[in-house]
Amino acid sequence: xxxxxxxxxYYPDLGATGQLLTELTQDLVRDHDCEVTVVAGPAPGxxxxxxxxxxxxxxxxxxxxxxxxxTRLAPRGFLGRFVNYMSYFLAATWASFKLPxxxxxxxxxxxxxxxxxxxxxxxxxxxxxxFLCQDVFPEVASLLEDFRSETVxxxxxxxxxxxxxxxxxxxxxxxxMKRRLVDGKNADPEKITVIQNWADTxxxxxxxxxxxxxxxxxxxxxxxxxxxxxxxxxQNLDMVVEAAAQLAPRxxxxxxxxxxxxxxxxxxxxxxxxxxxxxxxxxYQPRDRMPESYASADLFIVSLKEGLAGYIVPSKxxxxxxxGRAYVAAxxxxxxxxxxxxxxxxxxxxxxxxVGGMVHEITRLHRDRELTKKLGDHARRAGVQFDRRKQARxxxxxxxxxxxxPGARAHAACEARP
Numbered sequence: 496x497x498x499x500x501x502x503x504x505y506y507p508d509l510g511a512t513g514q515l516l517t518e519l520t521q522d523l524v525r526d527h528d529c530e531v532t533v534v535a536g537p538a539p540g541x542x543x544x545x546x547x548x549x550x551x552x553x554x555x556x557x558x559x560x561x562x563x564x565x566t567r568l569a570p571r572g573f574l575g576r577f578v579n580y581m582s583y584f585l586a587a588t589w590a591s592f593k594l595p596x597x598x599x600x601x602x603x604x605x606x607x608x609x610x611x612x613x614x615x616x617x618x619x620x621x622x623x624x625x626f627l628c629q630d631v632f633p634e635v636a637s638l639l640e641d642f643r644s645e646t647v648x649x650x651x652x653x654x655x656x657x658x659x660x661x662x663x664x665x666x667x668x669x670x671x672m673k674r675r676l677v678d679g680k681n682a683d684p685e686k687i688t689v690i691q692n693w694a695d696t697x698x699x700x701x702x703x704x705x706x707x708x709x710x711x712x713x714x715x716x717x718x719x720x721x722x723x724x725x726x727x728x729x730q731n732l733d734m735v736v737e738a739a740a741q742l743a744p745r746x747x748x749x750x751x752x753x754x755x756x757x758x759x760x761x762x763x764x765x766x767x768x769x770x771x772x773x774x775x776x777x778x779y780q781p782r783d784r785m786p787e788s789y790a791s792a793d794l795f796i797v798s799l800k801e802g803l804a805g806y807i808v809p810s811k812x813x814x815x816x817x818x819g820r821a822y823v824a825a826x827x828x829x830x831x832x833x834x835x836x837x838x839x840x841x842x843x844x845x846x847x848x849x850v851g852g853m854v855h856e857i858t859r860l861h862r863d864r865e866l867t868k869k870l871g872d873h874a875r876r877a878g879v880q881f882d883r884r885k886q887a888r889x890x891x892x893x894x895x896x897x898x899x900x901p902g903a904r905a906h907a908a909c910e911a912r913p
Contacts (some may be wrong), residue, residue: 496895497530498523499594499622502603503565503583505535506555509755509779511724511810512605512629513634515692517558522887524557528893532559532597534590534612550590561594563587580606580733591616598800599894601625602658605634610658623898626662631655631675631806637789638728638800656680663898666690666890669831671805688893691831692810693886694817696878698782701819701871702790709791712777717749718861720823721792724811726756730798731825734798737850739774740856748861750774753788789818794867797832798825801847805829816878818839821870823856825849841874 500520504513516533523529534550553560563586565579584606591612600622602613608627617624633651659665661683667673667689676682709715722735732752739750748772752762759776766774780788794816799807804827812832815822822842824832836842843860845852860867 496527496599496772496891496899497595497597498532498599498601498894499597499616500533500601500603500705501587501591501609501616502533503536503580503587503605503609505533505540505560505857508539508662512603513662515629515810516603518693518695518883519887519890520558521556522884523891525693526884526887526890527895529894530559531557532561532594534594536563536565536587537562549815550593551881556913561590563590576798580608582616584608584612587611588615594620596620596623597622598899601629601876602626604630604632605856607636607653608738611654614658623663623894625666625898626658626665627666628672628676629668631672631679634675634679634806635729637802640663641803655680659683659686662686664688664893666893668808669805670834671829671831672808675805688889688897690886690893691881692808692813693883694813694878695883696817697882699786699789699814699878700819701875703784704791704793706782706787706790708780708787712751712775712791714749714751714791717747718794719749719751720794720857721753721789722790722795722796722798722890723753723759723788723814724809726752726754726759726762728757729800729803729807730758730809731800731848732758732762732798732905733765734825734848734850734853735796735798736762736769736771736774739766739771740769741854742857743771743773745858745861746773748857751792753777754779785814786818789814789820792818792820792858795820795822796825796853797822797842798832799827799847801827803827808832813878813881816874816881819871819875821860821867821874821876823853823860825853835877839873839877841870841877843870873905 502516504510506517520531524531550561550563565582565586597620600613600617614624619692632655633648659680665687667687677684705715742748768773797809808831824842824844825847826832833844836844843856
């Protein structure tokens, strides 16, 4: 089976979507004998592929990468993001004509209009088109604090309605997202398959808090409340800083924010202005240190701004589950994060922006370590249900079992011949 993915973010990008797509494609190649090509953007630190032309071929772990030349401006403002998106979109359109025949063409949502290129490519090849909704637009565009445009939002709405109507299958990351697609994008519920994101439970495992990472950063003797991942616009991280301020007299409780993103500097400035000594920032950690990093936490924070339930699903949740750690989620009750907390009894939920509720739950779990451990044990059992290889198989079964009827691949190859 030959599968093509379109998404700007891919290996070695540290963003969650790029990492998840990298793992999925590698598993499809290694475990399911697929031929996989990814039309990706330029690698981090490189302003487009080197050499002539608008794209260049690479291979990594058996996956063919067609890097479309584009910019990697700092995404701190709307202009930088817009230029990055459009340069990749145009180069990916050109690169699509260099692709070999495919059976399935999959579009993710980085950028939100890349599905148009994937749809046209699938139509030209006679392939099946899958729309994988990592985020739902234009609702997610509301996060851009430096930009508001009813015109752009209207265009994104029409593009997404167009794509869900023409997709052979739509992948949603949870039941709440499925409802959003049906209610807000007129998607056919019969075409939607729910496949949640994942973590590799053979790599991220419940570990001892007293490890090299925690000793290196002085964490072993403190109750560590961790937020790990993107420090971006979708999370309400200001409430985390406010919670830390209210708990500042509790010297044995430390807030640890691991990662990077457009909000990192503003959060660091706020912590400095308040003179908080109980907040520590660390950069993204190498993947081989992730198990120790997660194990150094006693409790995790997951947050999502109000109004984003079902439009974004925080992928960091699945690493927390795999690590066997409890979490406090400041999210709306219909989110996947809250649903998993209730179903598996592995976390506690407070309302978005409810700083008092967050402080209460942190102090309660700090005091009741037996309950915290119990929630963590339940989290690990939940994490196994969302293991990397299990979810990759779900994608393979969707492509192979539901989309490709007997003879469909031969038909795609014939259609693609000039």
